[in-house]
Amino acid sequence: MSHAPKTEPKSNWAPSARLSTLKKRSQCLQHLRAFLYQRDLIEVDTPMLSAAATPDAQLDSLALDVQAPGQANPVRRYLHTSPEYPMKRLLCAGSGDLFYLGKVFRDRDLGRRHQIEFTLLEWYRRGFDLKQMMLETAELIESVLQALGEEDGVALTQPTRPLEVLTWQQAYARYAGMDDPFGANSQTYQACLEAHRIAPIEGVDADDTELWAQLVFTEVIEPQLGRGRVTCVSHYPASQASLARLDPQDARLALRFEVYVEGEELANGYQELQDPAEHRRRFEREQNTRQALGKPAMPVDENLLAALEGGGLPACSGVALGVDRLLALALGEERLEAVMPFGFDQA
């Protein structure tokens, strides 16, 4: 049986954003740079291609083979998922405060609020604790939203968004009615999802407490965060520490924060882990998780570990912010490609 396709292929040459939006995008990039230059950060354009890649089990690096002179075979390189490692090597080398504004790549992540290739702003501040970093991030977000709300130099009535700061634990209490998320078991989390009439979930083991906890966060809590305000959630469980320091007062907690506006995750920051041995342990833990998920192991960034041991990472905090999401939020766009010159499907 053969039937003719019902749709004609259409040409894809047009930009995925309106030209007026691209002008706003340009303003946004300029504004972000101005904000950070004014605070004496230096801009670094670290390599996109790296011999090592993040072992983070939930991130997939794109790989490509590079033919370098003097080599019989091409060498494997990975496109960075964030500029974190080379930026930390620069900090270890004594660079001082610095930022990266440019493209990063994450395989598989494509949808309404995700693009494989997207623009990230990442910056590091020596001597900043978690709270100072949260405040600066919220200030930067607010200043972009205000600047993009201007039309021909005239400020439109943009009410300032108040800042809400709460811990991961308080977020469960305030927005999911769960007072003790640390003491909760998977049944409690599932009951919470049910009580909030969340659509059925497929494929999660009944006793996978951590994943049920995550689902309460993404399905119940997240959509309520940052409504009319900027919400910072901090002190995540240590299992989600990534490369954040653990709280010296309570080792169950990681000094990590995320920033939400209108239910959308915009930024993710850490008071940075400094101990090289602990770095290695966390990398190994991620490699083991990768193996359990059937994902290939990634080459560990030995240069980063050597830098942490050699120069040493100064006490600092860092944050990564999704620029396309911020722009989409400022301009009221639903899909990320609507604020990019060309989205993945048009590139």
Next chain:
Amino acid sequence: MATVSTSEFKGGLKFLMDGQPCNIIENELVKPGKGQAFNRVRFRNLITGKVLEKTFKSGEKVEAADVLEVDLQYLYNDGEFWHFMDPGSFEQYQASAAAVADMDKWLVEQDMCTVTLWNDDPITVSPPTQVTLEVVETDPGLKGDTAGTGGKPATLSTGAVVQVPLFVQIGEKVICNTQTGDYVSRAKD
């Protein structure tokens, strides 16, 4: 049976849920900065027409459904089944009352319809957006009423009842919109 992984999910993908064919309306990736990815899926059960939501852990698999949308010509109704034909291959299909549902009142012999096949059996039938039907019964309109403000019910050859302007008479052909069930205009013939 073939399976489909969540990584292949997209709008229009047909899969089986609880043994019934479903069509994905919207597939959204949910991926927190640090955490496992999920697919939040809105889909339509093609048998009941109900729209449902489900969130799948990424990497989960579902059974693919052999569902195809084809353009077929409506032939006749034998009292039990509605018969359709692929004008290219002359292959014939019979649709049950459940598949035709309340669309029978818009089925005109020889009209091309969009038919959804599941395992080669029709499960839904969509008539053309506009069909032309003869008025078999309606009250005579009042002479001189040209304002067109009022209307009157008219029974058409298939049994459909639509609201028509007062000037429309028995024996005339009218064009109707099958999606809204509204009279569009008199047919010129």
